Amino acid sequence: MTRFLDFLALTGRGLISTCRTLGGVSLFALAGASHVVRPRFPFRQFWRHFVEIGYFSLAVVALTALFTGMVLALQSFTGFSRFNAESAIASVVVLSVTRELGPVLAGLMVAGRIGAAMAAEIGTMRVTDQIDALTTLSTDPMRYLVAPRLLAATLAMPLLVVVADILGVFGGFLIGTVKLGFVPQLYLMRTFDVLQTMDVVSGLVKAAVFGFLIALMGTWCGYNSKGGAQGVGQATTRAVVASSILILALDYVVTEAFFSR
Amino acid sequence: MTPFDRGAEWNVNQQSQITPKNGATPKIRLRGLRKAFGDKVVLDGVDLDVRAGHSMVILGGSGSGKSVTIKCILGLIEPDSGLIEIDGRDVAKLSPDERAAILDRTGMLFQNGALFDSLPVWENVCFKLLAQRRITRAAARDRAAEVLEQVGLAASVGDLSPSELSGGMQKRVALARAIAAQPDIIFFDEPTTGLDPIMGAVIDGLIVDCVKRLGATAFSITHDMASARRIGDDAAMIHKGKIVWSGPASSLGETGNEMVDQFARGEREGPIQMELRK
Ligand SMILES: Nc1ncnc2c1ncn2[C@@H]1O[C@H](COP(=O)(O)OP(=O)(O)OP(=O)(O)O)[C@@H](O)[C@H]1O
Ligand SMILES: [Mg+2]
Numbered sequence: 001m002t003r004f005l006d007f008l009a010l011t012g013r014g015l016i017s018t019c020r021t022l023g024g025v026s027l028f029a030l031a032g033a034s035h036v037v038r039p040r041f042p043f044r045q046f047w048r049h050f051v052e053i054g055y056f057s058l059a060v061v062a063l064t065a066l067f068t069g070m071v072l073a074l075q076s077f078t079g080f081s082r083f084n085a086e087s088a089i090a091s092v093v094v095l096s097v098t099r100e101l102g103p104v105l106a107g108l109m110v111a112g113r114i115g116a117a118m119a120a121e122i123g124t125m126r127v128t129d130q131i132d133a134l135t136t137l138s139t140d141p142m143r144y145l146v147a148p149r150l151l152a153a154t155l156a157m158p159l160l161v162v163v164a165d166i167l168g169v170f171g172g173f174l175i176g177t178v179k180l181g182f183v184p185q186l187y188l189m190r191t192f193d194v195l196q197t198m199d200v201v202s203g204l205v206k207a208a209v210f211g212f213l214i215a216l217m218g219t220w221c222g223y224n225s226k227g228g229a230q231g232v233g234q235a236t237t238r239a240v241v242a243s244s245i246l247i248l249a250l251d252y253v254v255t256e257a258f259f260s261r
Numbered sequence: 262m263t264p265f266d267r268g269a270e271w272n273v274n275q276q277s278q279i280t281p282k283n284g285a286t287p288k289i290r291l292r293g294l295r296k297a298f299g300d301k302v303v304l305d306g307v308d309l310d311v312r313a314g315h316s317m318v319i320l321g322g323s324g325s326g327k328s329v330t331i332k333c334i335l336g337l338i339e340p341d342s343g344l345i346e347i348d349g350r351d352v353a354k355l356s357p358d359e360r361a362a363i364l365d366r367t368g369m370l371f372q373n374g375a376l377f378d379s380l381p382v383w384e385n386v387c388f389k390l391l392a393q394r395r396i397t398r399a400a401a402r403d404r405a406a407e408v409l410e411q412v413g414l415a416a417s418v419g420d421l422s423p424s425e426l427s428g429g430m431q432k433r434v435a436l437a438r439a440i441a442a443q444p445d446i447i448f449f450d451e452p453t454t455g456l457d458p459i460m461g462a463v464i465d466g467l468i469v470d471c472v473k474r475l476g477a478t479a480f481s482i483t484h485d486m487a488s489a490r491r492i493g494d495d496a497a498m499i500h501k502g503k504i505v506w507s508g509p510a511s512s513l514g515e516t517g518n519e520m521v522d523q524f525a526r527g528e529r530e531g532p533i534q535m536e537l538r539k
Contacts, residue, residue, distance in 0.1 A: 121379070125377075128373060128375055129371045129372075129373060129375035130375045130376075130377055130378075132332070132335075132337045132371070132375065133369070133371055133375040133376075133377070135335075135336075135337060135364065136335060136337075136364055136367060136368070136369040137388045137389040137392055137438070138361070138364060138365050138389050138392045138393050139388070139389075139392045140361075
């Protein structure tokens with residue numbers, strides 16, 4: 001009996017703390033996002049992060065997408081040739097890249113690069129009193145630190161995914177034509193025949209959602225870190241893990257919303 | 262007039278009267294301030310008055326809650342209970358905007374500097390002026406150079422990043438940042454720790470200058486008795502979460518209070534025993 005009660009208490013405590021965290025994150029997100037439309041939005045900070053996310057992640061995202069497209073073409077060729085469906089390769093590549101792999105892989109790469117950096121920077125600011133200093137210097141940390149990062153990541157991720165889409169398709173095209181012997185024109189025709197606006201749009205919406213999540217987890221974990229260098233390290237790890245898992249989970253939710261009709 | 266040629270005037274404030282004028286509202290009034298972290302009680306009923314336009318120095322052993330007291334006054338830490346009044350108004354009852362308005366007129370030097378390492382020194386120094394849109398970015402550079410000179414740093418330091426500075430230089434930049442917006446109330450958490458004695462005296466002069474010339478109210482923490490006598494009008498000592506003594510800063514060392522005198526003279530034997538911190 002007591003075992004059972006212990007178990008209940010444990011579950012209850014877990015539930016409560018989960019709810020508290022969820023509530024905390026939601027309020028944090030609202031407070032941060034609201035500053036985007038309130039006066040005195042720090043455009044200088046926004047631009048700094050926009051460049052950092054959008055421009056300096058280009059190489060990482062581009063390479064990821066290129067190799068993914070190449071692997072995809074190769075894999076589906078060896079797989080599909082078992083039932084003579086090689087001609088579907090172009091469509092498989094373009095649909096998987098635009099709908100799924102572009103946004104998800106770009107999201108995961110950016111989570112590792114940017115989410116970690118945000119958590120580390122803000123976490124360090126927290127443990128060295130810099131966030132308190134902001135408050136005493138007539139600056140709301142939510143406005144100065146959180147809002148520009150949220151906006152920058154939300155806007156920069158779709159741009160990155162456009163690049164990822166193009167390079168992913170290009171990777172497939174490269175393998176398809178050079179290695180597997182497809183006629184270039186035919187490959188491109190197959191590619192654009194199946195592609196619909198919704199495929200790209202859903203991918204870009206995912207990208208924006210993922211960008212917001214990455215910045216939210218990065219800033220939230222950093223903002224709430226405590227206890228010196230070790231705390232900052234934990235915050236960084238937590239930010240990357242949380243945003244990666246959330247990316248995959250919300251990927252399902254957004255897909256469901258777009259395509260389950 | 263720069264703070265460098267003010268040495269002689271320190272004597273003036275040592276003779277100032279301590280007894281508050283009847284009826285005058287203190288700038289800062291603390292009553293029964295309590296704060297515990299977990300089950301560790303840090304502040305256990307702090308009562309303190311800081312007179313407007315005067316300089317208060319807080320003494321106390323390491324870990325006795327001096328920094329926490331300042332953070333409570335600034336609203337950076339929420340106290341568990343107790344009253345904090347600024348200009349006679351209970352800060353707990355103020356709206357966020359009113360609190361922000363108080364912070365707009367407040368300067369704070371953090372114990373560890375807390376400089377923004379993503380910004381160059383000049384932007385750090387003029388951060389508040391820029392945030393309040395009281396100055397353009399072009400003018401901010403000149404203003405930064407001016408304030409940096411007051412704390413004994415060359416204008417060229419303004420273009421460096423805080424991480425390129427020595428500890429003492431960072432401290433002085435932090436001090437420059439705290440006073441650049443000419444605040445009404447200034448908190449100094451160990452302003453001269455880590456500085457050489459001469460620079461320490463210069464900084465003390467600067468603090469006195471802020472109080473005397475700008476009419477600001479200063480609230481300083483220091484471990485340095487010479488410095489405490491130089492910058493303080495009043496002094497108070499905190500021990501085990503309570504204020505155990507307060508009086509004129511000039512009397513430090515011969516207050517008749519055994520704890521304060523032990524502390525002021527830095528003696529091992531006395532009522533204050535070195536405790537292992539829990
Ligand atoms: N955020 C915090 N969480 C938990 N404990 C804290 C926190 N801040 C301060 N403390 C504890 O409160 C006590 C007082 O800290 P405080 O920084 O006020 O000391 P201090 O009087 O300024 O000491 P020092 O002269 O060394 O700076 C310390 O024992 C410290 O461990
Ligand atoms: Mg301290």
